[in-house]
Amino acid sequence: MPPSQKPAKNVLWIMCDQLRYDYLGCTGHPVLKTPNIDAMAKRGVLFSNAYVQSPICGPSRMSFYTGRYMRSHGSHWNGWPLRVGEPTLGDHLKKIGVRNVLVGKTHMAPDLEGLKNLGIAPSSIIGVHVSECGFEPYERDDGLHPTGRPRPAYDDYLRRQGYNADNPWEHWANSGADAEGALQNGWLLVHADKAARVPEEHSETPYMTRRAMGFIAEAEDDGRPWCLHLSYIKPHWPYIAPEPYASMYAASDVQPAIRSEIERDNAHPVFAAYMNMRYSKNMSRDEAREKVIPTYMGLIKQIDDQMGVLMQFLAARGLLDTTMIVFTSDHGDYLGDHWMGEKDLFHEQSAKIPLIVIDPSAQADSTRGTVCDALVEGIDLAPTFIDYFGSKPPDHILEGRSLLPLLQGKQPADWRKVVFSEYDYAMQDVRVMLGQPIERCRLFMVFDGRWKFIHASGFRPMLYDLESDPEEFRDRGADPSCADVVARLQAELFDWALHPKGHITTSNEKIANYANQQLQVKNGVLIGIWDETELGAIREKIGVKP
């Protein structure tokens, strides 16, 4: 290869669903061992302060896929369509000749009304690009397939293996088997300790891994660089794992719940309402934790094993030297910590994610195997990828920042001092419980690495000091001694709220050139000039002939 010809670069962006930060070996889980993921961390950088822009699938993912905060992309909830024309990573990569390809989940809902208004058929090439959030859907599978909804290709796969049913996804892969093999409803927590009714090789995680490898093999012939989003469905519920993972961990492996009676004492109204949700009350019971958590661990262990398969595949094809590899998640899972189930609020268990980035380039050699505690956001990945492919991220659109400097061991002086996360509970019972108007169900987190401040529209703020209270038990929001911290983080939120990246149609370069080059006068629009002498002087100064 001549020295001027750069090797093709690719990005493999692996995302788990509902995988919390502390359920990996390399992030400190005392029981769960994840040697393959740990090995990835050794080859790259582990970010220990990475936060999602909303602790729920859809909005978090729309932030990952657009590089923009929820308040900017507008998709506040699962199934709220991303508006037509909202620029995605796929749009940016398309312009530089990179394929943006999906295997797995995005949680994107197409903006059918917007498409209709613009006369775009959803099945047209552009219609699919828009509807699939800028991805080329090699395999789209959002992971939840109750009967009556459109079916995934995985159903057909199961049928080909002989697993026939109206809904093979539910009937075989996501239901548990009792002692006699009879079906137990996998949606219910009480059955989380049952094994899936398919053997491991036919369960969703290895299926998706094989689909990803299938794409990578095909892409070799195609020749264009690619960004492959391998987006696993697990360890998200239904909490059902196949053997041997279903039996790999026991109730004795479950760590004590991170919770305190202090939290229930005069709890913030929004927190109190969430603690009162069915899933929170159920997941606060030891019986549920002992059913669910071992399976959650097994599902993660299965992913770790699949990482081993996948990395071997890449190594065998010589792709490790040119492929940036990212391993992350879309949000966490309380698992009964803080008297909560699911995600929704901003405790570390929910809003913090594992993030490993392997940059194969020589400039990143100095950081391999290190942990970076810089404040990082999910929206940073899109600009990182664009930067990795050698293009300049459009900074009037993207609200995240490229991580390449951090991966190369640099410490940018102007790196962000706070991270933001948002949540809109308008679609939940919590809204009804609190009697909040639909437009005022908004929560905002500001975290500076020590203090976590939460603004709740219509309520007092919450505040946690992770230095003196790393478990986030004591809400200091109303503590007079914290008034200055509240004021400081409120001011950060205020400034952030006033400066969304809204002018997506006009680049900063264009703006800079306009004022610098006096384009208005050049274009002949003369504002408030007194007479011919003044006009002549201006024209001479900027080099324009009359």
Add this chain to the structure above:
Amino acid sequence: MPPSQKPAKNVLWIMCDQLRYDYLGCTGHPVLKTPNIDAMAKRGVLFSNAYVQSPICGPSRMSFYTGRYMRSHGSHWNGWPLRVGEPTLGDHLKKIGVRNVLVGKTHMAPDLEGLKNLGIAPSSIIGVHVSECGFEPYERDDGLHPTGRPRPAYDDYLRRQGYNADNPWEHWANSGADAEGALQNGWLLVHADKAARVPEEHSETPYMTRRAMGFIAEAEDDGRPWCLHLSYIKPHWPYIAPEPYASMYAASDVQPAIRSEIERDNAHPVFAAYMNMRYSKNMSRDEAREKVIPTYMGLIKQIDDQMGVLMQFLAARGLLDTTMIVFTSDHGDYLGDHWMGEKDLFHEQSAKIPLIVIDPSAQADSTRGTVCDALVEGIDLAPTFIDYFGSKPPDHILEGRSLLPLLQGKQPADWRKVVFSEYDYAMQDVRVMLGQPIERCRLFMVFDGRWKFIHASGFRPMLYDLESDPEEFRDRGADPSCADVVARLQAELFDWALHPKGHITTSNEKIANYANQQLQVKNGVLIGIWDETELGAIREKIGVKP
């Protein structure tokens, strides 16, 4: 006509460009008489506290045309395209079978890149709808046509009258004639006292009036209801009027400048930079005011006379009983007040607009001829029109409120307590003078009817008390005795900034139904339910069979 058949309703929405609030008879000008506009005020309601969402043409208009704040529609400056898919008044009216038609100016720039990304030809029906900001362009004319730019139809009109030139708009209609009839550059303030080189009937204001009447006549045959935006170009510069209006007012009719040395003493940095702009320095000179203001008055007088023509036309066709008529402006003009030219900042001369609304329906009879001092915004017109046509304004998209209750003499208890206006000076020399980063050139006004608070990113705030200081000479932003007012209005701005209407793809009805109807469980997605007994109880409660 059977009683169940309602007469067709129409809206005639007249907008002037750069017409400030206090330059009409009915708003108190001591010299300028506007009997036709005053007569309109007598037939409707004059709003004495109406503010634009940005005191500059493009962004202000995009707010009028979308019913959304600048931070939501994203078009911060003249020529910054409104993004594809941003919903316009035209989109909403289209759904209810109303034509949204333009005669005159919008200042819309098409989002060519967005259209290209979506494969939409700008010349297609949908391409034109998007490019014309949701208007059917019966006649589009943005009013500024320097040589080298695309030409308006008005050029051809002038040529047909024998006014030939490369640029008839500039050469004849917007240049002044000296004593010998020779051309004087109409862009220059020094020539503002010269008459246009066309007779009155061929100048832009009556031309546009005739075009509007042409549309209305044609629409009678078409039969569909319409909303006609008659958008005059004047009294915006070039400050050139045809006779007799050019000679109608003299230097002696010019009112004293509203300004004080106090304003220049320790001026806020942003205000100081604006006072230092060429147009401000020129318009602060008495010589310039005495040239410009009589012509500005003449141009308004001409519009008033055209209002007489137009109202007679509507009366003769029997349209006054069914047509809502609005008379307003897109922003004001400092004319040397406050040591300023142009608009840009938020003094009454710039951000406040005349607004007259005539609702012909019987329910509005009680308010005819009254003045309403409710706080009103430009974004209120779009929902007002939708409401007038009998449809419900989509309240998850529109950030304005229908004025119909006010027109019917009601005083909604939850009417807004503050109005907002925004400005982005990134494109101006002011940015360079102040050394501000492009993304931080933002100004925000909050006005509660007495106190006008201005937040300037990176600078101290400004504050004016219009009760004790109606002329807005004393900036109290740093006055310790006003700290509570600053805190209160800052909190209003904070709350506003956190709650943009971002989820334009998902209606509030859909959100309300979702939680109320437990749609998640109905759809088969079961979250955190313990066992069959609990599931059965939930299903029974919401009436779903297993």
